Amino acid sequence: MPPLRRPDRDQAKFRFWGHDLAATLLPHTDVAAKSRKRASELALTAYLRDLVEKRRTEPDDSLLSSLVAAEEGGDRLSSGELVATALLLLVAGFETTVNLIGNGTVALLCEPEQWRRLGEEPALVPTAVEELLRYDSPVQMTSRIATDDIELDGAGTVPKGAAILVAVGGANRDPDVFDHPNQLRIDRPEASRHLAFSVGIHHCLGVALARLEGSVAIDELTRRYATLQMVGIPTQRQLLVLRGYEQLAVRTPSSSMMSGHDAARGDTERSFSDGRPTTSRGTG
Numbered sequence: 528m529p530p531l532r533r534p535d536r537d538q539a540k541f542r543f544w545g546h547d548l549a550a551t552l553l554p555h556t557d558v559a560a561k562s563r564k565r566a567s568e569l570a571l572t573a574y575l576r577d578l579v580e581k582r583r584t585e586p587d588d589s590l591l592s593s594l595v596a597a598e599e600g601g602d603r604l605s606s607g608e609l610v611a612t613a614l615l616l617l618v619a620g621f622e623t624t625v626n627l628i629g630n631g632t633v634a635l636l637c638e639p640e641q642w643r644r645l646g647e648e649p650a651l652v653p654t655a656v657e658e659l660l661r662y663d664s665p666v667q668m669t670s671r672i673a674t675d676d677i678e679l680d681g682a683g684t685v686p687k688g689a690a691i692l693v694a695v696g697g698a699n700r701d702p703d704v705f706d707h708p709n710q711l712r713i714d715r716p717e718a719s720r721h722l723a724f725s726v727g728i729h730h731c732l733g734v735a736l737a738r739l740e741g742s743v744a745i746d747e748l749t750r751r752y753a754t755l756q757m758v759g760i761p762t763q764r765q766l767l768v769l770r771g772y773e774q775l776a777v778r779t780p781s782s783s784m785m786s787g788h789d790a791a792r793g794d795t796e797r798s799f800s801d802g803r804p805t806t807s808r809g810t811g
């Protein structure tokens with residue numbers, strides 16, 4: 528069930544809005560970024576409000592239509608509640624999953640043997656996705672409020688009520704939890720102990736969808752393109768909280784399992800930027 532079922536032609540707009548909103552998660556955001564965030568938030572809210580009204584009269588198989596129709600004890604979600612929920616589904620689910628797939632692809636392409644092994648042993652994909660979430664988490668830090676005094680091992684006390692920045696990326700490389708944490712191991716038995724989805728009452732609501740999307744993407748890429756190669760150095764986004772790439776250029780040699788169209792053309796390079804692939808002939 529797709530969350531929103533929005534037209535494909537609107538993909539670029541969603542990517543643009545998502546980028547602007549994600550930038551405001553930085554601990555310090557400049558005035559210009561805040562202004563862009565506000566403009567994108569207003570534009571996206573207006574878009575979703577129109578989409579909610581459309582789903583009232585033209586329901587489809589999307590999660591949004593199900594939320595519009597949902598009823599409990601005679602109560603229904605208001606338009607404002609539906610828009611807020613749709614905004615959460617889009618920003619929280621879209622940005623992080625895109626980064627999971629992008630970060631995972633880069634990590635695996637830097638380890639060609641593990642890339643090829645996944646293509647030959649697809650049963651490893653679920654474990655590999657957990658390892659990719661641990662190894663290069665889409666969310667690098669988050670914030671929490673201490674609900675009690677917390678004694679730190681030899682480093683003092685965090686008082687109850689204090690705001691805390693939690694380095695999720697650092698926790699996912701904890702040598703007390705993960706054996707050789709700086710190594711990528713697609714068959715790591717303890718990979719699922721990562722904190723990429725948080726824990727407790729803050730555990731990610733979209734965890735099942737994120738795992739499914741990541742598994743499908745990694746499985747398809749490694750099976751179809753056994754000899755996929757990076758071209759140049761991928762461009763990383765300049766964010767602290769979210770971790771991902773602005774652009775990733777790859778080459779698909781003719782010897783790989785490509786579609787007939789690509790195979791007939793020989794080596795092909797693709798550059799993925801802002802969610803849209805552009806294609807050019809490779810140099811061999």
